[in-house]
Amino acid sequence: MLADLGYAPTNNPAASDMILLNTCSVRGGAEEKVYRRLANLRIYKRDGKKQIIAVGGCVAQQEGDGLLRKLPYVDLVIGTHNLHLLPEMVRGAEQGERRSETTFIDNDQRLDLFPAIKGESRLSRFVTVMQGCDNFCSYCIVPYVRGREISRRSADVLAEVRQLANEGVREVILLGQNVNSYGLKTGHEPSFADLIRLVAEIDGIDRIRFTTSHPKDMSDELISCFGDVPKLSSQIHLPAQSGSNSVLTLMGRGYTRESYLDKVRKLRAMRPDIVFTGDIIVGFPGETDVDFEQTLSLMEEIRYIDLFSFVYSPRPGTKAAELPDDQPRAVKMARLDRLMELQRRHTRELSQPYIGSTMSVLVEGEGKLPGQVSGKADIGRIVNFSGDSSLVGLFVDVKIIKAYPNSLLGER
Ligand code: SAH
Ligand code: SF4
Secondary structure (H helix, E strand, O other), X not given: OOHHHOOOOOOOHHHOOEEEEEEOOOOHHHHHHHHHHHHHHHHHHOOOOOOEEEEEHHHHHHHOHHHHHHOOOOOEEEOOOOHHHHHHHHHHHHOOOOEEEOOOOOHHHHOOOOOOOOOOOOOEEEEEOEEOOOOOOOOOOHHHHHOOOEEXXXXXXXXXXXXXXXXXXXXXXXXXXXXXXXXOOOOOOOOHHHXXXXXXXXXXXOEEEEEOOOHHHOOHHHHHHHHHOOOEOOEEEOOOEOOOHHHHHHHOOOOOHHHHHHHHHHHHHHOOOOEEEEEEEEOOOOOOHHHHHHHHHHHHHHOOOEEEEEEOOOOOOXXXXXXXXXXXXXXXXXXXXXXXXXXXXXXXXXXXXXXXXXXXXXXXXXXXXXXXEEEEEOOOOEEEEEOOHHHOOOEEEEEEEEEOOOEEEEEO
């Protein structure tokens, strides 16, 4: 959108005409970072320079006008439903106007406003299938800052994927806060499983991923896609958040440890080489040592290839923020350390058996070292190997020779 207005990226913030911070408020730490960055940006404007400072994303949505009042050097605040107003807001700011827009718009209008995501990669692209969330997990701010769940028209999704395929894209990542509930509310769109099957029919697209899945909505129909849609990646992100039923209940997640494990078992039956990644929150209010041990034992049962782990962060307005949060920070940090230690071991142990195997790698660009190229294997791991730029855009068979914590090394 900014390119259409004549803007181009630069690495020199001091000399730039506009700085736009795209912000996240899912944890307190991310939000504090925004304020630190904004405080630093102020210096650029001190000599009366005409520079637009804009804030978008979830912190903008949350703070709205307040940001303009608190920070006189901020020109634009643009909420999560208002991106379509960006061009007129930027034109206004060029004339010295300061403006904040954070009104949620109704669903009919939103259907026409799903922005295409112009990613960096020429070969792998995100395609939004739904936005917002209705789940209200007790710790989570997303439903408040992104609004109610809305599924995009399947016809629009498929048209965008077809267009990307024509441009040479080989892999799409279907994106939403909870993709598995895609279409359910509309009553007339295909289910997410059917949407995957329709995307898989598009020539040129050879690999399909999706994120994020809520375990409670992981239907048998979706699980069966892993059996009969070969284009579907063998990696799935399935956040458990905790291995303790009492914590899961307080989180309002709508599944138990047992039903989560049951879905994992079914997925493994459909696709024996499937690998799991996940999210875990440690230190949720009231989490006891026993609860935490159950999370570790869940990890032992699943053996994630990779895990995102977070210390619980109270978010304003959420239900969990009202719960007494009585454990000392040191206890939470010690739990996080133990969990990460276990995860490092699992990543190591799960990666070792790949040594000697051959993986199909979609080559996306230069590798870690000179003379190397890099891409992703079907299981989502990054693979570096010797090769030149003529391989970019191809699926290349690569034999794995070494496993590192965050990547694999291979040879053709
Ligand atoms: N819609 C996705 C996740 C969105 S937020 C899903 O349901 O899986 C990404 C991750 O941030 C969550 O999975 C959770 O692990 C973490 N998270 C969300 N709110 C948090 C909070 N208040 N404190 C710590 N971690 C949080
Ligand atoms: Fe947040 Fe995800 Fe729960 Fe929605 S499903 S409330 S985005 S954690």
